[in-house]
Amino acid sequence: MYSTWPNLDTKTIHQQVLKWINERNNGLQSQN
DSSP states (O other): OGGGOTTSOHHHHHHHHHHHHHHHHHHHHHHO
16 A cells, blocks of 8 residues: 555655545534
8 A cells, every 4th residue: 555655654644644534524524
């Protein structure tokens, strides 16, 4: 998985994933 982004380390990717999850959760909550 991480090998698809060779220019980013796992920490940066992990932070981006958490950010995406938070934004998605916020979006779902705003729809309710």
